Amino acid sequence: MASSSFYSWFAFLYCLFLFTASMASAQLTANFYNRTCPTAMSIIRGGVSTAISRERRMGASLLRLHFHDCFVNGCDASVLLDDSATITGEKTAIPNANSIRGFEVVDTIKAQLESSCPGVVSCADLLTVAARDATVQLGGQTWNVVLGRRDSTTASLSAANSDLPSPFLDLPQLITEFANKGFSAAEMVALTGAHEIGQARCGVFKERIYNETNIDPSFALSMQRNCPRTGGDANLAPLDSTTPTVFDNAFFRNLVNQRGLLHTDQQIYSGGATNAQVDRYRLNSAAFFTDFANAMVKMGNLSPLTGTNGQIRTNCRRPN
Ligand code: HEM
Ligand SMILES: *[C@@H]1O[C@H](CO)[C@@H](O)[C@H](O)[C@H]1NC(C)=O
Numbered sequence: 001m002a003s004s005s006f007y008s009w010f011a012f013l014y015c016l017f018l019f020t021a022s023m024a025s026a027q028l029t030a031n032f033y034n035r036t037c038p039t040a041m042s043i044i045r046g047g048v049s050t051a052i053s054r055e056r057r058m059g060a061s062l063l064r065l066h067f068h069d070c071f072v073n074g075c076d077a078s079v080l081l082d083d084s085a086t087i088t089g090e091k092t093a094i095p096n097a098n099s100i101r102g103f104e105v106v107d108t109i110k111a112q113l114e115s116s117c118p119g120v121v122s123c124a125d126l127l128t129v130a131a132r133d134a135t136v137q138l139g140g141q142t143w144n145v146v147l148g149r150r151d152s153t154t155a156s157l158s159a160a161n162s163d164l165p166s167p168f169l170d171l172p173q174l175i176t177e178f179a180n181k182g183f184s185a186a187e188m189v190a191l192t193g194a195h196e197i198g199q200a201r202c203g204v205f206k207e208r209i210y211n212e213t214n215i216d217p218s219f220a221l222s223m224q225r226n227c228p229r230t231g232g233d234a235n236l237a238p239l240d241s242t243t244p245t246v247f248d249n250a251f252f253r254n255l256v257n258q259r260g261l262l263h264t265d266q267q268i269y270s271g272g273a274t275n276a277q278v279d280r281y282r283l284n285s286a287a288f289f290t291d292f293a294n295a296m297v298k299m300g301n302l303s304p305l306t307g308t309n310g311q312i313r314t315n316c317r318r319p320n
């Protein structure tokens with residue numbers, strides 16, 4: 001009896017230990033790869049730098065990949081999965097098709113990580129670090145990333161269609177869509193500041209430059225030059241027409257001048273509750289940078305797979 005209760009007690013403590021250990025491993029940490037892949041951070045930073053030196057827009061594309069990953073069932077690299085016989089990926093979802101890019105850059109960085117530390121660094125963490133490094137390399141402010149995300153073995157085309165915001169939403173719907181992911185209206189405005197960099201296709205801003213009235217007429221006219229009323233839907237224009245490849249706060253100055261390119265961009269400065277925040281960011285880039293950094297950390301924490309959930313994909317395009 002005594003010995004059996006000793007063993008039950010021991011088993012209980014052991015379970016408690018395992019439980020506590022698994023809780024601990026469920027936390028993302030700053031030094032997650034310090035011992036297992038000390039070169040991880042420099043490999044990713046170098047890969048982003050090489051890509052940006054070839055094409056500055058790639059910084060924007062990498063930042064967006066992290067967003068489109070995290071908003072769809074959490075930051076689990078599901079956005080990187082190719083369609084296959086067993087998987088329907090997210091790449092053909094309406095917000096992604098013919099739009100998200102940077103997969104070759106991710107493949108190159110992942111191959112370097114695999115050759116230094118096979119099977120250690122997840123694709124989800126790669127995207128997290130690359131988004132931060134791209135922002136910094138284009139002139140933005142840095143932030144501390146926490147790591148330890150693992151990769152999904154599945155993707156969700158339907159969640160990619162439903163959970164990524166459409167550029168045709170009005171402010172209340174934008175606020176609701178971000179609230180659904182746990183973000184305040186203020187965090188939504190800060191995150192939209194990602195449109196400091198990168199480009200959009202004519203098809204998504206055509207309605208705005210031909211039919212909307214809260215737009216600067218000379219800006220509309222200049223955008224119409226490369227975006228005809230019919231056709232030309234894939235033609236590109238910068239989201240920040242003032243400093244298209246620099247991560248500064250010009251995006252917010254543009255909004256105050258009614259020079260937002262997307263309908264949704266202009267919505268955050270259209271007389272509603274978010275006007276004051278846009279004015280603050282326009283006058284104070286440090287305030288924007290700080291809020292953006294904090295919101296990006298929060299976005300990177302959206303339901304990650306940790307511990308023994310998911311896997312570390314060898315190739316970001318398919319499960320192992
Ligand atoms: C507020 C809701 C948002 C909407 C409706 C939206 C919509 C869009 C659209 C329509 C484009 C152009 C895509 C194309 O034409 O191919 C775009 C580009 C972009 N978006 Fe957003 N977006 C939003 C929020 C965000 C957030 C939160 C981030 C990142 C934190 C982000 C980062 C980017 C970047 C960097 C680009 C340029 C990508 C490139 O040039 O490759 N967006 N977005
Ligand atoms: C180790 O982790 C710390 C954060 O705790 C980080 O600042 C440092 O750069 C890491 N070192 C390496 C070699 O990754």
Ligand SMILES: *[C@@H]1O[C@H](CO)[C@@H](O)[C@H](O)[C@H]1NC(C)=O
Pocket residue numbers: 206207210211229
């Ligand atoms: C603008 O509005 C007109 C009239 O409602 C409509 O025919 C047209 O398709 C709309 N879009 C563009 C890009 O002109």
